[in-house]
Amino acid sequence: MNPHDQIIDIHTHPIFMGDGKSKKEINAFVTECRSSGIVRMNSLGDVLLYGYNPDADQIRSINNQNGRLQRLHPDYFTSFCYLNPTLGELEVMKETERCLARFDSKGIKLEIANNASAACMKHVAKAASEFGLIVLQHTWSTQGSFSSQVPRKLQSDPVDTALFARRYPEVKIIMAHLSGFGHRGVAEVKDLPNVSIDTSGGYPEEGLVEYAVEQLGADRVYYGSDFPIREHSVTIGRILGARISEADKRKILYENAIRLLGHN
Amino acid sequence: MLIDTNTFLGAWPFSPDPEYTSGKFLDHLNENGIERALVSHFGTVFAPDPIPANKRLLRATKSRPALVPVPVINLNLATWREQIERCLQAASVPAVKILPNYHNYKLSSSRMEAFLEVLHSRGLKLILNVRLNDERGQYFALKVKGVPITGIVSFLNRFPETHPLLTGLYRPELKELAGECGNFSTDIAFCEWRKTVEDLLTVMPSERLVLGTCSPLLSTRAQVDKLRLADISTKSKKQISYLNAKRFFKL
Numbered sequence: 001m002n003p004h005d006q007i008i009d010i011h012t013h014p015i016f017m018g019d020g021k022s023k024k025e026i027n028a029f030v031t032e033c034r035s036s037g038i039v040r041m042n043s044l045g046d047v048l049l050y051g052y053n054p055d056a057d058q059i060r061s062i063n064n065q066n067g068r069l070q071r072l073h074p075d076y077f078t079s080f081c082y083l084n085p086t087l088g089e090l091e092v093m094k095e096t097e098r099c100l101a102r103f104d105s106k107g108i109k110l111e112i113a114n115n116a117s118a119a120c121m122k123h124v125a126k127a128a129s130e131f132g133l134i135v136l137q138h139t140w141s142t143q144g145s146f147s148s149q150v151p152r153k154l155q156s157d158p159v160d161t162a163l164f165a166r167r168y169p170e171v172k173i174i175m176a177h178l179s180g181f182g183h184r185g186v187a188e189v190k191d192l193p194n195v196s197i198d199t200s201g202g203y204p205e206e207g208l209v210e211y212a213v214e215q216l217g218a219d220r221v222y223y224g225s226d227f228p229i230r231e232h233s234v235t236i237g238r239i240l241g242a243r244i245s246e247a248d249k250r251k252i253l254y255e256n257a258i259r260l261l262g263h264n
Numbered sequence: 265m266l267i268d269t270n271t272f273l274g275a276w277p278f279s280p281d282p283e284y285t286s287g288k289f290l291d292h293l294n295e296n297g298i299e300r301a302l303v304s305h306f307g308t309v310f311a312p313d314p315i316p317a318n319k320r321l322l323r324a325t326k327s328r329p330a331l332v333p334v335p336v337i338n339l340n341l342a343t344w345r346e347q348i349e350r351c352l353q354a355a356s357v358p359a360v361k362i363l364p365n366y367h368n369y370k371l372s373s374s375r376m377e378a379f380l381e382v383l384h385s386r387g388l389k390l391i392l393n394v395r396l397n398d399e400r401g402q403y404f405a406l407k408v409k410g411v412p413i414t415g416i417v418s419f420l421n422r423f424p425e426t427h428p429l430l431t432g433l434y435r436p437e438l439k440e441l442a443g444e445c446g447n448f449s450t451d452i453a454f455c456e457w458r459k460t461v462e463d464l465l466t467v468m469p470s471e472r473l474v475l476g477t478c479s480p481l482l483s484t485r486a487q488v489d490k491l492r493l494a495d496i497s498t499k500s501k502k503q504i505s506y507l508n509a510k511r512f513f514k515l
Contacts, residue, residue, distance in 0.1 A: 204486035228458035241485020
C-alpha cells in the first residue's frame, strides 16, 4: 500500500473565522479533502473566531459547531474539545465532560488563551487525566526575530509546552506546528516521552520532517495540515518528499492517527 | 515538464543539512519532475562581495545546461557594473537577481536607474527576491524582513517599462501588488492557502505566474505538488509549469 492511499489529518479548522459554515460548503469541503487522500479529518474548531480569550458561551458555540460537522459527516469528522483554561476548573471540567458525552471528543485543543506554563494548566491536566484525553497545544517559537503578533504571555514557546509536559508526565500532549517551533522545539521535547508533535503550520522547510523523525521517531509524529490556512498538496507533499522510510511515512500519515482516534 | 525559477546552490548557514553538489542537486530536481532550473548561489547572500560566489556558481553550472545560472548583483557596492561584466565575460546568463533586504539598500537607490539601463542594454532580465524564508521562523541570529511592498509598488511605478520577476511574495502581498501594478511576474514559492494556484488566478493572469520552489530551503516535492495537483486548466498549468519561464528568460 502506498503511504498516501489513506491519510488522516489531525489538525484542521474546517470552519475558519466564520467561513465555510453552510451545509453546501461543508459538503464541498469534504469532497475536496477526500480527493486529496484525506480519509478522516480531526476538527479543532474555529478557535480564533472570538479572539484570544473566548468566554464559556463562545467556547460552547465553537465546540457545538464541531458537533454539527460530525452530525453531517459522522464517518469523516472527529473532533477535539476546545478549552479556555483561564475560565477555571469548573468550566474546564464541565465543558470537557459535555464534549465527551455529546461529541465523543478525542482530545483537548488549546490555542492562545494562556501560556502553556501558566498555573491554570492544572485544570487541563486534571481534565485530560480524568477523562483520558490527549492535549493538543498550539506552540510557536518566540525566539524568532519577527515571531508573532501574539503577546509572549499568551504564546507558548516549545520551552513552555515542555514545562507543562514535565509537570504532568501522565498527560499525553501533541505539540502542534512543527514549522513554527522548528529544530529547537523538537530538541526541547526529545526526552519527554509524553510529547508527540504534529507537522502543521508554516512553510514546508526542507529537512525538518527528517529531523523530527530522526530525533523523536516516527511514532511520535502526526500529520497535520492546519487546513484551510495551508494546502493539502503542500502539507502532504512535504511528508511524501521527505527522506524517510515508506513505513515511517505511513505511520505519520495514517497509523499514528488511527491509534489515537480509533476506527469509526 | 517543469522549469523552476527559484533555486540555490551552496550552503545556507542556518540549515543543518549538507550542501548539494550541482550534480546531486540536479538529480534531486529531476526526481521531482523539474528538468531545468534557474539557480543562484547562497554564498552571495551574506558575503560582503558576491563575485566569488557568482564565480563558484558559474563553474558549478558550466557543464550542466539544465542549471541556468542567475548571478546575484549587490547594488550596495560601487562595483555593481563590474559584478555584471565579470559574469557576462564568463558565461551566458539570462538574468540577474537582487536581494535588497540582505544587501541593505532600498529599491529607490540612486543606482537603480543606471542598473536597469545596463540590464536593458545587455538583454538581461531582473529577478527581485522579496524573501528567502518565513520571517516568523527565522533562526534567531537572522533578522531580515521581506522587501516592503510599498517600496516595490513605487519601484514598479517609477520604472513602468521594467517587468521583473518577483520571487518570494506572500499570497496577501501578491494580491495587494496585483491590484496596484501590472508590470511584474511572480513565482508561487511563498504563496499558500486552500487551493493556492486557483486562488492566485483570480487576481493574476496565468501568463504572469511561474513555478518557483525556493529549493533547497523548502521541500521541492511539496512545492511541485502545489502546482501539479492544482485544479486549473491544462493551458494555465503548462504556462505556469514552464511556458512562461521559457518565454520570459528566452530559454
